Amino acid sequence: MVKSIRNICQVSGSERLKKALIIIHLIVLFSIFTLHGFAQRYQFGDYMQFGRNELQKGHFNQAINYLNSAIRQRPASYEGWFLRGIAKYYLDDFYGAEQDFTESVKYDPYNAEIYHMRAIVRSRQYNFGGAMADYNKAIMLNPKNPLFYLNRARSHLFLEHYDSCIVDCNRTYKRKYKKQDVFLLRGTAQAGLENYDEAIKDLTIAIAKDTTKTGAVIQRGAVWMELKQPDSAIADFNRAIAINPDDSYAIFNRALAYMETTDTTAAFEDLNKVLEMSPYNSYAYYNRAILFLGRDDYAAALKDMDDVVALNPENIIVYLFRGKLKTSIQDYLGAINDFTRAIEIYPDFADAYYERSKVKEMVGDFQGAEKDMKFAYLVDELNFGQGDSISLERQMYLKRLIAFKGEFSEKKGDHDTPIxxxxxxxxxxxxxxxxxxxxxxxxxxxxxxxxxxxxxxxxxxxxxxxxxxxxxxxxxxxxxxxxxxxxxxxxxxxxxxxxxxxxxxxxxxxxxxxxxxxxxxxxxxxxxxxxxxxxxxxxxxxxxxxxxxxxxxxxxxxxxxxxxxxxxxxxxxxxxxxxxxxxxxxxxxxxxxxxxxxxxxxDFWGAVSDYSKAIEINPEFSEAYFNKGLILIYLNLKTVGCQNISQAGEGGITTAYEVLKRFCNY
CATH class of the missing domain: 1.25.40.10 (Tetratricopeptide repeat domain)
Incomplete structure (x- = not known):
């Protein structure tokens, strides 16, 4: 039965109390929903603060987790992207950091520090064209910051633009930045120009600026090596090791110095120490292989060279020297395969054609030998004297192909093989x-x-x-x-x-x-x-x-x-x-x-297809990104593989950052 308006209005005291309570509840609910928007804003600030705190503590994975939440709540805020990029940078996820800095700069295009950080991660990925453009943009926006010049000097040094490196170091110094880095970089550039006296002078100043660091001491030792003074070099390397007994880079350099003095026993001991501390270091395997060759221990030398190839599957120099080693033990087919692999990676590799020509002649393939020899001469003529005229992109490609992977860091885990x-x-x-x-x-x-x-x-x-x-x-x-x-x-x-x-x-x-x-x-x-x-x-x-x-x-x-x-x-x-x-x-x-x-x-391609489908359905599925990335790296599709690993790290798979460090950074 429907009540009339009159009956509804005629309520008892208890009913009025019930209505009052309902109104109060509605007001409270309205307040909750109204305050929810404010809570969202406060939550963004909380997540940002939590992220900053974890960054300061060096807890980079935790920082990323908090900053993920901040970015989801406010994707148009430059700071969330920027700080997450910083965290990824410290985890060696340079690709992921670059993506975050690129997002950040969209929302604050006049922030010099964003360009500066993106320049740094681009340089770590060998994208020096993009890095230089960002350094220049950062300096244009803020010409007073000495760190912009200092880090641009680092890129110039890597590119072997020694004069430009020195100019930027001097600009850094003029802006009242007089710390060790300036003298270390400038001294190294002077050594590159063979101004060894100036190099020793700058590096000695750098050492005096901070006696607790080993970098300048090791670099001065390297200059003594260039001056053919291995005893002075060993003294500097000993000094560095005294500062930090676990500095595998100093121990490695001392091994090289011992090799110059023909003290192969001491060199062996040092290289073995390096491999105990950093078992994925192909520099150490390569040089130990040379020592084994000096002892006519071809089997041990070949084993070490195989480890170098496993760590550097695209390094053309490794294939060249392993091919020469196989030639010396009369494994001619193996030698030809190694020289051919080097040529497949870099078709203009004249030395590989030349060595393959010699082996083909040994096995009676005279026509193939003549063809390889002619091509070797042709490539030599085309490339001779090009020097700086070679494009920057090609220079970087060559550097990647001949760069050994020297992970001079403590061993982080036990694995059956370094692959x-x-x-x-x-x-x-x-x-x-x-x-x-x-x-x-x-x-x-x-x-x-x-x-x-x-x-x-x-x-x-x-x-x-x-x-x-x-x-x-x-x-x-x-x-x-x-x-x-x-x-x-x-x-x-x-x-x-x-x-x-x-x-x-x-x-x-x-x-x-x-x-x-x-x-x-x-x-x-x-x-x-x-x-x-x-x-x-x-x-x-x-x-x-x-x-x-x-x-x-x-x-x-x-x-x-x-x-x-x-x-x-x-x-x-x-x-x-x-x-x-x-x-x-x-x-x-x-x-x-x-x-x-x-x-x-x-069935790796089938697996990639299934992981991709899982990601299509759930774009935040970190485990699928991780497994897909591992397989793509295994299949030599490193760029896209590392991008997937980066995505996995962002989603909370902490193992991803070890993979990025070992396989994705040069």
Missing amino acids: LNGIQIQPPYKQVLFATNIEKIVFFESIKVPAYHNNVITLANDESLVNMQLSQAELNKMVDSVSITDSAAYFLKKANLLADIHDYKSSMDYFNKALSGDPQRIMAWFGRANLMLKLVSLTQSDQDQTYLLNPIDDYSSVDDQHIPARNYSYEEVLSDLDRVIAIDPRFYLAWYNRGVVKSLKG
Whole structure:
């Protein structure tokens, strides 16, 4: 019955009180919604402050996490992009830093410091044309900042523009910046011009400016080496090592000095120390190979040269010298292959044609030898005397092809080999049991797949979150709490719980029962695929160690009675994941897991395609970026591979920055 307006207006005291409370609640709700906008602004400021604090502490990954939130809330603020670029720079993610500085400068195009920082990261990527343009822009906007001239001097020095380097050092000095860096750079440039007296003078001043740093001491030692005074050089290197006994660069340079004095025993000791401290240092392997050659130990020399090639797969000088070594041990086919590889990388490499010509003549290929010799002379004539007329881009390309990778830093981890198969891919996602609901909710919200979880089991790729301490009684209690009216759901839950306590045989039985009861149950296909993948890894005894991927789990503690009698294959795993994708093509974790399986099979292009599809569905899927990037680097598509690794680092994969440092920076 509808009340009249009169009846509605005639309310009792208690009703008036209820209405008053409703009005108050509405006012409070209105206030909450109104203040929400202010809270958003305060949250942006909070995230920015948190990011700054973490930057100051040197916690760069944490800073990136906070700055990601700030950028999402206010993408048109230059400062969020700028500070995140700074954090990436310190993590050696120069590509990612450049992208952030480019975004930052869009919103503040008159900020000289943004151009300055972008110039620095561009120079670290060998983009010196872009770097010089940015340095010039920064100086135009703020000609008083001495650091702009100082860092431009560094780029001039790398380009061997020694006169320009000295000019910029002098400009830095005139702007009241008189620290060690100025004299170190200027002294090094003077040495490049063979003004050794001036070089020694500047470097001696640099040493006096800061006696706690080794850079100027090592550089002066290098000048003594140029002056053919190895004993004076050794004295400086000893001084540097006394300042910092863990300075592998100083130890390496002392090894070179010992080689000049023919003290090969001391040189060997120093190079071995360098490789203990920085096992990915191809400089050290290369020079130790030379020492082995001096001892006529060709096998050891060849092994070290192989390590150099593994670390420098595009270094034409390495192929040239390994080819010469193979020639000396009469491995003519191997030598020809090395010279050919050098030519494939750089078709104008006259020395490689010349050496290949000699070997072809040795094996009776006189026509091929004559052709190579003619081409070597032709390339020499075309390139002779070009010097500075060679384009800047070509100069940088050549520098990359002949630059050894000298990672003079402490060893950061143990890997079987100093190549990509020492880096483990991100593991597949699977259904797991969490210790607490809070852990489950927090983690699950981060992967945004709310359609595929229940009160106990969810999806994760972090084994540390799994509760492996459940007793059989607790497990049965959890299983019994599931309604058995839907038998497929009951079997699926039991299968997952049994898998989590490593009873794989029983788990497989229950997955099969779940699928028999409901062939469209997506998580049964997904769970069975993951279980079969575990069993493949467990039962395979002949893993191909040449793949870049390591086994993804350690099942050494699994009891044999809990393993199914028959073996499973990657094809069966893929078949189940195909069924998942057919039921729900938007379930990006299935694409990702399928990429992992294809990676393990060695179907790298298939894996790249699946990771790309997962990223298309979820553009914030960091693990997919990481695995895709690793594979692309392995396939020698370094630029796009490193871009994907950078994206993974931005998304929170901290391992990404080790990959960037080792494989993406020159």
